[in-house]
Amino acid sequence: MSEMGLPEHFRIPVMRPRLPRHTSLTKYLQVIDQSRTYTNFGPLHRRLEERLAEYLGVRVDQVLLCANGTLALQGAVVTASSESAWIMPSWTFVASAEAVSAAAREIYFADVEDDSWTVRLESRTANQPHLVVAPFGDLPRLAHYRKIVVDSPLIVDAASCFDACRDLSSTHLDNAMVMVSLHATKLVTTGEGGLLVGDSGWINDVKRWSNFGFRGRRIADVRGTNAKLSEYAAAVGLASLDEWGSTRNELAVLMDYYQRKLIECGLTLQPAFGAGHLTSAVVVRFADKDQRNRGRSALHAAGVETRAWWSDGVHQMATFADCRQREPLDVTNHLAQTTLGLPFFVDMSTAQIDEVVRVLAGVVAL
Numbered sequence: 001m002s003e004m005g006l007p008e009h010f011r012i013p014v015m016r017p018r019l020p021r022h023t024s025l026t027k028y029l030q031v032i033d034q035s036r037t038y039t040n041f042g043p044l045h046r047r048l049e050e051r052l053a054e055y056l057g058v059r060v061d062q063v064l065l066c067a068n069g070t071l072a073l074q075g076a077v078v079t080a081s082s083e084s085a086w087i088m089p090s091w092t093f094v095a096s097a098e099a100v101s102a103a104a105r106e107i108y109f110a111d112v113e114d115d116s117w118t119v120r121l122e123s124r125t126a127n128q129p130h131l132v133v134a135p136f137g138d139l140p141r142l143a144h145y146r147k148i149v150v151d152s153p154l155i156v157d158a159a160s161c162f163d164a165c166r167d168l169s170s171t172h173l174d175n176a177m178v179m180v181s182l183h184a185t186k187l188v189t190t191g192e193g194g195l196l197v198g199d200s201g202w203i204n205d206v207k208r209w210s211n212f213g214f215r216g217r218r219i220a221d222v223r224g225t226n227a228k229l230s231e232y233a234a235a236v237g238l239a240s241l242d243e244w245g246s247t248r249n250e251l252a253v254l255m256d257y258y259q260r261k262l263i264e265c266g267l268t269l270q271p272a273f274g275a276g277h278l279t280s281a282v283v284v285r286f287a288d289k290d291q292r293n294r295g296r297s298a299l300h301a302a303g304v305e306t307r308a309w310w311s312d313g314v315h316q317m318a319t320f321a322d323c324r325q326r327e328p329l330d331v332t333n334h335l336a337q338t339t340l341g342l343p344f345f346v347d348m349s350t351a352q353i354d355e356v357v358r359v360l361a362g363v364v365a366l
Contacts, residue, residue, distance in 0.1 A: 011303035012352050015280075016345040017184040019191060020239035028235035037231060040211075044234035051241055052195060057169030061200045064207050065193060065234070069159055069181035071210070071227040072194030073099035073131070076177045078223075079205040080129055080153040085325060088131040089119040090315040091332040096133060096157045097314045097323075109315050109326035116141075116271050117335065121148040129153040136309070137272035137279025139164040140178050142171050153202075155179065162187040163248065163278040165197070173198045177206075182237060186280050187251070188244050190237035193229050250346055251278050257350055258282060261357040266364045270339075281309060282344040284360075289337040295363045296340055302359045307341035 028044060035043050045065060053060040066072040077086065077100050085106035088096060100107050108128070110119050117135040129152045134140040140156040152175075158165060159181035168178070177198035182190040196206060208215050213224030229237075259273050268285040286292040296306050313332045314320050342356055 010300075010305035012305060012343045012348075012355065013345075014305040014307045014341060014343045015185055016347070017189075018346050019184060019189060019236060020243055024239040024242065025235050028238050029232075032231050032235065035231075039228055039230045041228065042231045042234070044231045044238060045229055048190075048234045048237045048241070051238070052197075055241075056165060056197055057167045058173070058197055059200065062173065062197055062203055064196045064203050064210070065182075065190075065229040065237075066196065066206075066210055066227045067194070067229055067233075068192050068227075069179055069183060069194030070095040070099050070102075071225070072179045072196050072206075073155065073157060074102045075206040075209045075225075075227060076155050076179065076196060076198075076202070077105055077129075077131070078103035079202065079209050080155070081175070082129045082153050084128045084152075086129050086131050087119070087125050089133050089332065090313040090326070090329055091117060091119075091135070091310060091335055092133040092157065092314060093159065093310055094314050094317060095159075096131060097320055100131060101320075106325065107320070107323045109323060109329060111327055111329045111331050112335070114331050114334075120331075121145065123148055126150060127152055129155075131155045131157060134158040134161050134164065135272070136270040136281050136283050137161055137164060137277050138270070139272075139275055139277060142173075142176060142178070146172065146176070151175070153177075159183075160186060160279050160281060161272075161277070164272065164275070168197060175199055175202070177202060187247070187278060188237070188240045190229060190233040190240070193233050193237065247346060248278060254344075254346075254348060254350075254353070255279075255282075258344070258353050261353060262360070265357050265361045267360065280344070282342045283309065283339050284342060285335070286338045286340065287364075291363065291366075292338050292340055294366070295360055298359050298363050299342075299356065302355070304356055304359060305343060308336070308339075309341045310336065312336045 053063045085108045087108050089112050090109040091112045119132045130149045137160045140158045154176045156178045180195045182193035209224040210227035213220035213222040270283040272279045
């Protein structure tokens with residue numbers, strides 16, 4: 001037991017990523033052996049971008065793979081057409097803010113809507129660039145955002161939204177960018193990686209930035225970095241995409257079961273569940289802070305791990321204390337105090353779900 005009296009090794013972990021087995025990678029590793037190309041937009045990199053473009057319903061020149069999602073966001077911000085302060089939510093994973101900060105841009109923290117958990121848009125900020133966040137697998141509402149952010153750059157951090165982004169064919173991506181994480185904890189994965197989909201001209205600028213600022217010759221025309229995805233990571237991504245159909249079916253059954261049980265228990269889930277999108281995280285909302293704390297303690301005592309995925313909001317983190325531009329963050333603070341991430345992974349059993357719900361039902365009934 002730890003000093004706090006909690007199990008040091010939880011019987012039910014909050015996550016248990018499952019990447020493709022080595023046997024699923026063999027045919028792609030053979031391509032690498034034959035091409036002897038290991039990075040720099042190699043054949044597997046191109047193949048994965050083509051397949052992802054088909055999945056997303058966009059042209060291949062509208063997608064770009066990066067070494068990770070944070071670098072993808074940073075590249076989108078640093079190559080955007082505006083250098084103004086970025087409007088963004090504090091209710092997000094810290095990587096969103098780290099990307100803006102690394103791009104040497106100012107941050108203005110805005111509050112989120114209580115029902116959608118997405119940043120509240122204001123007409124007074126319409127002429128500023130926005131980085132909005134689609135929370136925990138929800139649909140990136142580009143059309144909704146564009147009603148207010150008409151002419152300024154718009155980035156959607158849709159890190160967990162691979163399923164929700166399965167058809168962007170009718171989405172207007174002019175001066176817009178969507179980032180989907182391909183981290184090991186996400187639905188489709190390269191182990192570590194990020195996917196950008198958006199305006200083709202903007203995508204091309206990020207691609208140049210991700211390759212040291214090179215454009216057709218080994219001379220840096222603009223400032224850049226090395227953010228390219230390796231061929232080995234692309235091999236994992238292709239194998240993961242091969243398995244996505246069966247993985248999605250497994251997750252759909254589990255999520256439906258989990259959702260029914262939690263609703264019967266009297267708890268509210270993240271917006272993505274109501275929209276029918278699959279996600280790699282399950283987040284529930286309690287009646288108040290005290291109930292959340294009791295639920296977390298009861299779960300830990302029963303050997304069930306939990307996670308406050310977005311902590312208390314980015315604005316509460318010491319490294320962003322100097323971001324003085326912010327509006328009152330009442331909803332953000334309330335969500336931080338009343339939400340909790342529960343265990344969820346592709347091979348989670350219904351018995352494990354029942355155990356989680358059993359503990360929570362006892363807390364909610366008090």
